Amino acid sequence: MxxxxxxxxxxxxxxxxxxxxxxxxxxxxxxxxxxxxxxxxxxxxxxxxxxxxxxxxxxxxxxxxxxxxxxxxxxxxxxxxxxxxxxxxxxxxxxxxxxxxxxxxxxxxxxxxxAQATPAGGTTPPVDSVVTDRMLVLEELERLGQPQRGIIELAFFADLTHAQISERTGIPLGTVKSHIRRTLERLRTRLEVDGAALPA
CATH class of the missing domain: 1.10.1740.10 (RNA polymerase sigma factor, region 2, helix turn helix motif)
Known part of the structure; x- marks a missing residue:
């Protein structure tokens, strides 16, 4: 057996x-x-x-x-x-x-x-440019769809490089760069309207 x-x-x-x-x-x-x-x-x-x-x-x-x-x-x-x-x-x-x-x-x-509040002494406190930039980005995000919104959040809030964003999302590097560039151009236009300007 x-x-x-x-x-x-x-x-x-x-x-x-x-x-x-x-x-x-x-x-x-x-x-x-x-x-x-x-x-x-x-x-x-x-x-x-x-x-x-x-x-x-x-x-x-x-x-x-x-x-x-x-x-x-x-x-x-x-x-x-x-x-x-x-x-x-x-x-x-x-x-x-x-x-x-x-x-x-x-x-x-x-x-x-x-930053917008003026104290009694008549001087305006310095604006934290990083916080201001993030505020503008948050407002701009409300206007964006995907995948642009996710790309911008990773760039501004997760502090990832373009290459890291491309690797994480699977989106081609050139597309990531173009999405970020177009969004920054819109932000620059908004700042110029407000009498400010993004650094070159």
Whole structure:
């Protein structure tokens, strides 16, 4: 009698969602890959609805899986399915991203308001040119669609180089440069109307 084990068929079924959840909680990296394969599209769709297609949505999707994996000890398979838990993590990441945007906007608005106020001595406090530039960029972003908006945010707020933006977004370097150049030209026009000018 042949006692050798029978190999599993090559088309063996993949683990179901519940098994993926249990293995994910146990730290199985293959389960992380399976979770990404099965649910990244759903989470990316949530992020796109919040920010539009582009780098912001992609970053939120990646941050969701990074946060979920590093915080997997908080996931309890017996309390609910893994995709539902991932959706909760994604909602937190979306909220965090909106909070960062709002905080930057408030800080810029406050700095501009303070700079425009003239004290009793009659002298105007110096304007922080970086904050002023960011305020103008924030206003301009309201007029932009994607991918231009994502490119400008990465350039001004993440301080990435043109090459880094191209690498992160997959957009050709020449296209990245042209989007940034056109936006800066619009900003220069706005500043000139206000009696100021961007440095050359």
């Amino acid at each position: 042949n006692s050798e084990p029978v190999p599993a068929p090559s088309g063996a079924a993949e683990p179901d969602d519940a098994e993926v959840g249990r293995r994910f909680a146990a730290g199985d990296e293959q389960a992380l890959a399976l979770a990404y394969e099965r649910w990244a599209g759903q989470l990316h769709g949530m992020a796109v609805r919040a920010f539009g297609p582009g780098p912001d949505a992609e970053d939120v999707t990646q941050q969701t899986f990074i946060s979920a994996w590093t915080g997997r000890a908080r996931y309890r398979p017996e309390q609910g399915p893994l995709p539902a838990w991932l959706v909760g993590v994604c909602r937190h990441k979306i909220a965090d991203a909106w909070a960062r945007r709002d905080r930057m906007r408030r800080e810029a608005e406050a700095a501009v308001s303070e």
